[in-house]
Amino acid sequence: MHVLWTLLIPLLMAEEMVASQARSRRELAPGLYEHGVYDAGGSYCEHGDVCCNGRNDGCTVPYLDTICYCDLFCNRTVSDCCPDFWEYCLGIPPPFPKPHGCTRAGRNYPSGATYRENCNLCTCSPGGRWDCEDHACLMDAELIDAVNGGNYGWRAANYSHFWGMTLDEGIRYRLGTFKPPPTVMNMNELHMSMDSNEVLPRHFDAASKWPGMIHEPLDQGNCAGSWAFSTAAVASDRISIHSMGHMTPALSPQNLLSCDTRNQQGCSGGRLDGAWWYLRRRGVVTDECYPFTSQESQPAGQPCMMHSRSTGRGKRQATARCPNPRAHANDIYQSTPAYRLSSDEKEIMKELMENGPVQAILEVHEDFFMYKSGIYRHTPVAERKAPKHRQHGTHSVKITGYVGWGEEHMPDGQTQKYWTAANSWGKEWGENGYFRIARGVNECEVETFVVGVWGRVSVEDMNHRK
Incomplete structure (x- = not known):
């Protein structure tokens, strides 16, 4: 008997200790809120139908970021009870004022x-x-409906990756080209030699003329670096064309964003003349070698991981391995100095048709973010709203497309001429990453500042990089 009692005593003490610990967690710890739950409303006990007599730790329901109780043990000064315990379970007014909560969708x-x-x-x-x-939102359902309900010649869409951004954020993070200073705007224009009666085709397909040499649209994410993306895009196509397809590099925007720091601000904006200076004097590697990583605008930016040194005769070579360890070709690609074209529609067309895609500055308005298809023209749909809904900023794009230009017959019988341009907002935006914009009327200043360039390509390059 003594042996049995010796075995039972520790067992009973252990059970008592467990019970005591369970009570102490409930009885001695402070409640969620002293004197009751003040800052919430809601029928927790009623919805759960969990009123219990006496003490029952199973009578709980989720409450904010914890749980609350619906048993009689709650009836104390320090309370961890649901807000509707007293009314629903006891039928008496709660011992604290009715909370002033908010209702939304019946909750x-x-x-x-x-x-x-x-x-x-x-x-x-x-x-x-x-x-x-x-705030004015980047995606505005009223403006989308107004564009699609009007006769503007293009359709708008609600993009999920723009949803939740303000219009200010769209201007700040999705563009990123500084307007050229007066010294750059006053550059002499390079005029194309054209006969006065020269007739250009009504449609031009860049990809058909240069198959495999026109690169697809890029995606700058929330990096305000269109200055780097449009420069890399145009240079990629031009080097491919001027090397007659011997070299088809997809050049690295990240190389420009991280390493071209002379008066440039990376993912917070930059100048086109500075980008072309860097491509001519320093050169860049391919996107495979130096992939894009600056998805978000970062004040400090990404440190430069690719430098080059001169090898004579204007050529340069990399002084480091590729930041992407799986890539081994770290060839440096360069261009000649960029040249400005005339704003004349036909001269731009002839340049594009003979030498390849060109770079253009575009003044982006609030409705452009919603473009889905058709021939874009800035619409007046935001004029009925407050001024904060009407904003614009400077962007840069590549005029090329799988159709460099064309014409379309409109429902009213008129013919609408257009450019096709590659944006850098990913292939989910617009017409598979491209957009068409009215041609010959300087829509959104697209014909004001147009730039071309030649790839620095030698016979040696073509033989070496086949």
């Missing part, structure tokens, strides 16, 4: 709760009202 939310309505944050105020920010 109650406590003071301080938040939700996002597109690009605006809404917060439940102590007075029981949702207070929402009032």
